[in-house]
Amino acid sequence: MTTTGFGFHSLPAELEAHEPPEARGLTRDRVRLLVARRAGNVVSHQRFSDLPALLEPGDVLVVNTSATLPAAVPVAGGTLTVHFSTERPDGSWLVELRRNTGKATEPYPAAAAGEHYPLIGGATLILREPFSAGRLWVADVDTAMPGYLTAFGAPIRYSYVRQRWPLSYYRTVFGTTPGSAEMPSAGRPFTDRLVTRLVCAGVQFAPVLLHTGVASPEAHERPYPERFAVGAHTARVVNQARAAGGRVIAVGTTAVRALETAAGADGVVRPAAGWTELVVTPTLGVRAVDGLLTGFHEPRASHLDLLAAIAGPRLLETAYAEAVRGGYLWHEFGDSNLLLP
Template identity: 75%
Template sequence: MPGGGSVRLREEYSRGRLWTATVDIGGSVVGYLRAYGQPIRYGYVPRPWPLSHYQTVFATEPGSAEMPSAARPFSDRVVTRLVAAGVQFAPVLLHTGVASPEAHERPYPERFVVPETTARLVTQARSGGGRVIAVGTTAVRALETAATAAGVVTATSGWTELVVTPDRGVRAVDGLLTGFHEPRASHLDLLETVAGRPLLDRMYTEALESRYLWHEFGDVNLILP
C-alpha cells in the first residue's frame, strides 16, 4: 500500500466484492485515507474530483465509505431559504457502507447516531401533524432504527442491521429525498415502503425515458406517499 501500509485479506464478506481485512498502516485509518484514499467514482464521471466534492453541507464526522448522495444538492443558501420558510432540520449520523453496485445483497451493519434533540424534534413534528422528510435512505435507516412501533423516536446510537421493507413499513418517516438506485438494490424495497409500488414504477419509467443520471452526481427526487 502507499506510504508503507499493508492490508491482509482474511475472508470474503460478500460474494466476489467485499472482504474483511487486517489493516496495518501505522496510524489512524481516517488519516491514512485522507492522505492516500480516492472516492468511489462512477463511469459517467469524466474525471476525478477532490474529496471535498463528496462531502455534503451536513457532514461533520468522517466515516462513510460512500457519499450519502441525497444531500449533495443542498448548499448553505438552500438550507437558509428552507429554514426561513419554516422548515426545521434535525441532524442524524449514519456512516454509509459500500452501496453500489449492489447485487441485491442485504445492506450490512452501519454505525449511526440519532441525538436527543433530533429524537425530540421528530416526535414533536409527528405529534403536531407535521411531516418528517428524510434526506436519503441513510437517514431513513437511522431514524427507523431509533423508532418504536408507535413511531416515537428516542435517542439511540450503535450499529444498525435494520432492513426497511414493505412488510415492516415505516414508523418515523413520511417521505424522503433520494437519488435513483440499481434495479436489484435493496434501497428499492425501502422506496417501495414509502411510495408504494405503482408510484415507484412510474418514477423509474420517467427516469429511464428522460435519461436521468444515477448515483452521486445524478438527480435527486422527492418521494411522498
C-alpha cells in the same frame, strides 16, 4: 433481502451522470427534481431549488451529517485499488478489491483469504475471509484509520465518472463527521442559501449520523453493520412534528435507516447510537418517516425496497418510468427524486 418487482431492469447509459452538475454549468441546487405524490399517484417536474415551495411549514428534513472519506487506496506497485467500505465493531474493515482499468476500476474476483497487499504509505492489508457474494472481504489493516485514508486515499470513483474530482465535490453542506466510504449523495444539491430559504419557510432540520459503506448492496448480498447515531434533539424534533401533524422527510436512504433504527414499534423515536444492520422493506414498513428525498437508484439495488416501503410500489413504478422517459440523470452527481405522501 428482496427487490421490488416493478419493471425497471436496466439503466440506459445515456442516463448516467458523468460529472458534477457544476461541470454542466449548473449550481448544486439546480439539478432536476422529480416530485412524486402518493395521493393521486402523480408526478411533476421541478428544480431542486424549488424545494421551499414544495414543502410545508412544520415539515422536518432529516439529514445525514456523515462526511465522505477518501476511501480508495492503491496497492503499492500493482494494478489494484482497495475500496475501504466500513469499519466493523472489532476494528476490522469491510473492503472491496478493484482492478485498475486506466480510467476507473472494475471488480477483482481473484483474491483469496490470507493474502497480504502492500498499500502506498507503508500500510498492509490482510484479507481474513469473504463477506458477501464475492465482492466484500473482511480485512485487517496495520495502521491507524481513518487518518491513513486522509493522508493517502482518494474519493471512490466508478467508470461512469470519467475524470477525477476533488474530495470537496463528494461532500455535502451537512457533512461534519468524516466516516462514509461514499457520499450520502441525497444531500449534495443543498446549498447554504437553500438551507436558509427552507428555514425561513418554516422547515426544520434534524441531524442524524450514518457512516455508509460502498455502493448499495444488490438483492443477493447480505447487509453489513454501519455506525449510526440519533441524538435527543432530533428525537424530540421528529416526535413533536409528527404529533403536530407535520411530515418527516428523510434526506437519503441513510437517514431513513438511522431514524428507523431508533424508532420503536409505537413510532416514537428515541436517542440511539451504535451499529445498525436494518434493511427496510415494504413488508417491514416504516414507522417514523413520511417521505423521502433521494437520488435515483440502480436496478437490483436493495435500496429500491426501502423506496417502495415509503412510496409504495405503484408510485415508485410511475416515478421511475417518468424519470427514464424524461431523461433524468442517475448516480451521485445526478438528479433528485422527492417522494411525498
